Amino acid sequence: TSPLLQVKHLRVEFPTRHGTLLALDDVSFEIQAGEILGVVGESGAGKSLTGAAIIGLLEPPGRIAGGEILLEGERIDRLPHEAMRRIRGRRIGAIFQDPLTSLNPLYTVGRQLIETIQTHLPMNHAQARQRAIQLLRDTGIPAAEARIDHYPHQFSGGMRQRVVIALALAAEPQLIVADEPTTALDVSIQAQIISLLKRLCKEKGAAVMLITHDMGVIAETCDRVAVMYAGRMVEIGPVHDVIHQPAHPYTVGLMGSIPSIEDDRERLSQIEGSMPRLNAIPPGCAFHPRCPQAFERCRRERPELADTGRTRAACWLHVEPQRRVA
Numbered sequence: 001t002s003p004l005l006q007v008k009h010l011r012v013e014f015p016t017r018h019g020t021l022l023a024l025d026d027v028s029f030e031i032q033a034g035e036i037l038g039v040v041g042e043s044g045a046g047k048s049l050t051g052a053a054i055i056g057l058l059e060p061p062g063r064i065a066g067g068e069i070l071l072e073g074e075r076i077d078r079l080p081h082e083a084m085r086r087i088r089g090r091r092i093g094a095i096f097q098d099p100l101t102s103l104n105p106l107y108t109v110g111r112q113l114i115e116t117i118q119t120h121l122p123m124n125h126a127q128a129r130q131r132a133i134q135l136l137r138d139t140g141i142p143a144a145e146a147r148i149d150h151y152p153h154q155f156s157g158g159m160r161q162r163v164v165i166a167l168a169l170a171a172e173p174q175l176i177v178a179d180e181p182t183t184a185l186d187v188s189i190q191a192q193i194i195s196l197l198k199r200l201c202k203e204k205g206a207a208v209m210l211i212t213h214d215m216g217v218i219a220e221t222c223d224r225v226a227v228m229y230a231g232r233m234v235e236i237g238p239v240h241d242v243i244h245q246p247a248h249p250y251t252v253g254l255m256g257s258i259p260s261i262e263d264d265r266e267r268l269s270q271i272e273g274s275m276p277r278l279n280a281i282p283p284g285c286a287f288h289p290r291c292p293q294a295f296e297r298c299r300r301e302r303p304e305l306a307d308t309g310r311t312r313a314a315c316w317l318h319v320e321p322q323r324r325v326a
C-alpha cells in the first residue's frame with residue numbers, strides 16, 4: 001500500500017522584485033498512516049512552508065514550482081481551491097501556533113465545531129452537537145455541555161488550543177499538520193497539549209506532521225524525525241537514531257543544543273554562525289560555511305539524501321567517510 005502522504009521533489013518559489021527566491025528545494029519525504037513525523041530546524045528552514053504547501057495554504061506570492069504532493073497516491077498539489085478546501089478539514093486537519101488564527105471570535109466554539117462536522121460528515125444538528133460535546137470532552141475540556149456555548153475569548157490559551165485540536169479532529173482526518181502547536185502557550189501547559197495531541201491522534205489513527213523547533217517535544221512524541229536546513233531536508237530517520245546517532249553534522253549540532261525553555265528564538269547554541277538567507281544560499285552543501293567537517297567537495301557539489309545505515313542524510317561524509325575528522 002502507498003504511504004498516506006508522499007512529498008516528492010517539492011520546490012517552492014517566491015518571486016520578488018530582485019528575482020526568484022527558492023524557499024524549498026527538492027524536499028522529499030513520506031508519512032505513513034498513523035505515524036507521527038517531527039519536522040525540526042531553525043526558523044526560516046522551511047518547516048512551516050512545507051506544512052503550508054501540503055495543506056494548500058501557501059501565502060502568495062509563494063507558489064509550488066515543482067514536485068508533487070500525493071495523499072493516498074493521489075496528487076493534491078494542483079487541485080482547484082474548492083477541492084482543496086474539502087480535503088482540508090475532512091482528510092487533513094491543521095493546527096497552528098496561535099489558536100486564535102483557527103477560531104472565529106464572533107461564534108461560539110460549539111457553532112464552529114458543529115459547522116465543521118456538518119460540512120464534512122452526514123449528521124443532523126443534534127448529532128453534530130453531540131459529537132462536538134464528545135470532542136470537547138476528549139480534549140479534556142471540563143463541563144463540555146456548558147462550555148460548548150462559550151466564545152473563544154472565554155477560554156484560556158491552553159483551553160483554546162484544546163478546542164482547536166477538537167476542531168482539527170472533528171471530521172476524523174487521516175493527517176494532522178501541526179505547526180508549532182504549543183509555542184504560543186504557557187510553558188506549564190505545553191507538555192499537556194502535546195501529550196493530548198499524541199494520545200488523541202494515536203487513538204483515532206490520525207498521522208501527524210509535527211513542526212517544531214523543540215527537540216524535547218520531538219523526542220517524546222515522534223516516531224520519525226526530519227531535519228530541515230535552508231529550504232532542504234538534510235536528514236530523516238527513526239527518532240531514536242536521529243537523536244542518538246545523527247549522521248549529518250547539522251543534526252549533530254542540533255542535538256547538542258539545549259534551548260532554554262524561555263527561549264523560543266529557535267537558536268542553536270552549538271553551531272557557530274547562522275542559517276543563510278534565501279537570497280544567499282551557498283553553493284554545494286548549504287551548510288558548508290558552518291560545518292566543522294567541510295571539505296572541498298562540499299563547497300562545489302550538493303549532496304543528496306542517501307542511506308547511511310540508520311537514517312538518510314544529505315552529506316558527503318557518507319560518500320567519503322575517510323574525510324571524517326574525529
Ligand code: SF4
Nearest residue numbers: 285288291298315316
Ligand atoms: Fe558538512 Fe560537507 Fe556534510 Fe555539508 S556535505 S554537512 S559541509 S561534511
Ligand code: MG
Nearest residue numbers: 044047048180
Ligand atoms: Mg515556522
